[in-house]
Amino acid sequence: AQTVTQSQPEMSVQEAETVTLSCTYDTSESDYYLFWYKQPPSRQMILVIRQEAYKQQNATENRFSVNFQKAAKSFSLKISDSQLGDAAMYFCAHTPYRGSQGNLIFGKGTKLSVKP
Amino acid sequence: DTAVSQTPKYLVTQMGNDKSIKCEQNLGHDTMYWYKQDSKKFLKIMFSYNNKELIINETVPNRFSPKSPDKAHLNLHINSLELGDSAVYFCASSREFSGNTIYFGEGSWLTVV
Numbered sequence: 001a002q003t004v005t006q007s008q009p010e011m012s013v014q015e016a017e018t019v020t021l022s023c024t025y026d027t028s029e030s031d032y033y034l035f036w037y038k039q040p041p042s043r044q045m046i047l048v049i050r051q052e053a054y055k056q057q058n059a060t061e062n063r064f065s066v067n068f069q070k071a072a073k074s075f076s077l078k079i080s081d082s083q084l085g086d087a088a089m090y091f092c093a094h095t096p097y098r099g100s101q102g103n104l105i106f107g108k109g110t111k112l113s114v115k116p
Numbered sequence: 117d118t119a120v121s122q123t124p125k126y127l128v129t130q131m132g133n134d135k136s137i138k139c140e141q142n143l144g145h146d147t148m149y150w151y152k153q154d155s156k157k158f159l160k161i162m163f164s165y166n167n168k169e170l171i172i173n174e175t176v177p178n179r180f181s182p183k184s185p186d187k188a189h190l191n192l193h194i195n196s197l198e199l200g201d202s203a204v205y206f207c208a209s210s211r212e213f214s215g216n217t218i219y220f221g222e223g224s225w226l227t228v229v
Binding site: 035043045046103104109 | 151156157158159160161164172204206208217218219220222223225
């Protein structure tokens with residue numbers, strides 16, 4: 001069964017500091033995609049970053065970057081220069097390249113607090 | 117303009133009622149989805165439609181019936197609502213399935229009393 005595990009239910013970071021959210025997944029597929037979504041109190045699900053498993057280079061989007069370790073099935077999210085607006089639930093998600101029909105499998109989320 | 121819009125955003129209704137949530141996307145995507153987020157914030161797919169054809173139907177009671185009149189719309193109808201149906205329901209869409217970014221609507225918060 002395909003699963004996504006986020007082992008940190010809650011995290012806290014000081015404004016302007018760096019924080020890393022962990023995610024591990026389990027799949028038997030060789031080609032797949034990984035995502036981090038952010039859900040602020042407004043409940044909107046916002047894509048933060050996307051990684052294609054066949055790409056060895058880690059994805060980066062401004063202050064957000066990932067550490068993708070395919071062999072270890074690990075996909076952590078690093079937020080640099082944390083801002084108050086980064087406070088939200090962060091969900092790691094996974095979908096196989098083929099056969100999943102777009103079925104995103106989500107982890108249970110990490111609640112990130114940012115302290116001023 | 118909102119890319120994926122769903123209505124209503126909030127809905128409070130009594131047990132046993134029938135209700136619908138509407139969803140429209142203006143992104144030109146072929147695939148649309150319904151996800152459910154429970155009280156513990158766990159997100160799980162319910163249905164997936166590709167070009168108006170049902171692709172995924174996860175273990176969902178048959179009181180839930182999706183309807184896709186065209187590929188830009190995917191509505192969710194729920195019969196005989198139960199307390200356990202209280203959740204946030206997210207509509208979403210993607211250009212095609214299998215790995216493309218899925219764009220979510222703002223969610224519809226359903227409370228059954």
